[in-house]
Amino acid sequence: MEIFRVENVWYYYLDHRPALSSINLRINKGERVCLLGPNGAGKTTLLKILDGLLYPKEGKVFAFSKEIREETFNDKEFNKFFRKNVVMLFQNVDAQLFSPTVRDEIAFGLIQLDFSLEEIEEKVRKISEFFNISHLLDRSPFQLSEGEKKKVALASLLVIEPEVILLDEPTNGLDPRSARDLINLIKRLQEEGKTFVISTHDLKLVEELAEKIYVLGEDKRLIREGGKEILKDKEFLANANLI
Numbered sequence: 001m002e003i004f005r006v007e008n009v010w011y012y013y014l015d016h017r018p019a020l021s022s023i024n025l026r027i028n029k030g031e032r033v034c035l036l037g038p039n040g041a042g043k044t045t046l047l048k049i050l051d052g053l054l055y056p057k058e059g060k061v062f063a064f065s066k067e068i069r070e071e072t073f074n075d076k077e078f079n080k081f082f083r084k085n086v087v088m089l090f091q092n093v094d095a096q097l098f099s100p101t102v103r104d105e106i107a108f109g110l111i112q113l114d115f116s117l118e119e120i121e122e123k124v125r126k127i128s129e130f131f132n133i134s135h136l137l138d139r140s141p142f143q144l145s146e147g148e149k150k151k152v153a154l155a156s157l158l159v160i161e162p163e164v165i166l167l168d169e170p171t172n173g174l175d176p177r178s179a180r181d182l183i184n185l186i187k188r189l190q191e192e193g194k195t196f197v198i199s200t201h202d203l204k205l206v207e208e209l210a211e212k213i214y215v216l217g218e219d220k221r222l223i224r225e226g227g228k229e230i231l232k233d234k235e236f237l238a239n240a241n242l243i
Contacts, residue, residue, distance in 0.1 A: 001028060001029040002026060002027075002028055002029075002062075002065070003027050003028060003029050003063065003064065003163070003164055003195050004025070004026065004027040004050055004061070004062065004063055004164075004197075005025075005026050005027075005061070005062040006023050006024060006025045006026070006046075006049075006050075006059070006060075006061050006062075007024060007059050007060045007061075007062075008022055008023070008024060008058065008059040008060070009022070009023040009024075009046075009049065009056040009058065009059035009060070009061060010022060010023075010056060010057050010058040010059055011042075011045055011049065011054065011056055011057050012057050018220050019042050019045045019220060020042045020045055020046060020049075020220050021219065021220040021221045022059075022221060022222075023042075023046065023059070023221070023222055024222065025214050025222065025225070027195065027197060027212075028195075029163070029193070029195055030190070030193050030194070030195055031195055031196070031211055031212055032186070032190050032195075032196045032198070032209050032210060032211045032212070033195075033196065033197045033198070033210070033211070033212045033213075033214065034198050034199075034200060034205075034206045034209060034210040034212070034213050034214070035047070035197065035198065035199040035200070035214050035216060036200060036201065036203075036206055036210075036213055036214070036215045036216070036230075036242065037199075037201060037215060037216030037217065037218075037240070037242075038201055038218060038240065038241040038242060039201060040218070041216035041217060041218060041220060042216050042220045043168070043199035043200075043216055044091065044168050044199060046199070046216070047088060047166045047168050047197065047199050048088075049061055050063070050086070050166055050197060051086060051087075051088040051166055052068055052072075052073065052082060052086070053088075055068070055069060055070050063082065063086065064081075064082070064085075066078065080113075084113060084160055084161075084162060085162050085163040085164060086162060086163070086164045086166070087157040087158070087160070087162045087164070087165055087166065088157075088165075088166040088167075088168065089150070089153055089154055089157060089165070089166070089167045089168060089170060090153075090168055091168040091169040091172055093146075093149045093150050093152075093153040094142070094149070096153055097141040097142065097149060097152065097153060099141065100140060101137065101138055101139065101140060101141070102128075102133065102136045102137050102138070102139055102140075102141050102144075102152050103124060103137040103138060105141050105152055105153075105156050106124045106127060106128065106137075106152070106155050106156045106159050107120050107124050107159075108156065109156060109157070109159060109160045110123055110124075110159060110160060113160060123159050124137070124159065127155045127158060127159040128155065130155075131151045131152075131154065131155045131185075132151075133148065133151050133152060133155060136148060136152065145178075146173045146174060146178070147174050147175060147177075147178030147181070147182075150170070150174065150178070150182065151181075151182075154182075154185070158189070162194075163193075163194065163195060164194070164195045164196075164197070165189070165194055165195070165196050165197075166196075166197045166198075166199075167186075167196065167197070167198045167199070168199050169199060169200055169201075169202075170182055170186075170198060170200070170205075171183075171200070171202060171205055179205075183205070183208050183209065186198075186209060187209070196209070198210075201242060203231060203237070203242060203243070206228075206231060207228065207231055210227070210228060211227070212225070212226075212227065213225065213226060213227065213228070213230050213231075215230065215240060215242075217240055218240075218241060223240065224236065224240075
């Protein structure tokens, strides 16, 4: 089943220099897809377009067989469906943590989706146990380590049981143990049929997780797609400023 289709997408910021140039890709249900590229290649911009936070200046994006435009989200039923099923973890998790306690942070999305108090308490309990953060529930998320913050942010996203998880440089700022925990978690969730789109310039992370790789170049274009055989092409990786 196709989740996303991107057709000849261009995006510009205010300076009108391309942030993305003629992007074409397809992502299917249950895949682990890595958007690989050096800093500034447009990976975060592409994730935001997939998340419906930005809209193409040219070209088309389809999600769940429906074209995504600004007016698409005026359809309340589709907006609710999309926001429940597609979530994004930002590179800077402080930008998406805002509640006074971890418990409140995790419960927020459930409250917006009109779950009952009993359902919210049960789901918060289960996801906290899954992430091994039950002991943090009454702490402020802003007093946690970077690894703990990412766990809390992920828990707050995954508690609503989305189909698609977008991750922007997920291991940045993590110590080796926290990075390993996150990689193992992603693998467990993908076994449950979740779809992952991960932006990174970390070749070790791609080696661990990728089933499909799209490489963005410094000219903001897709310069290669394929599987892990890409990681063996040292000349290509060097030319792409990845090693």
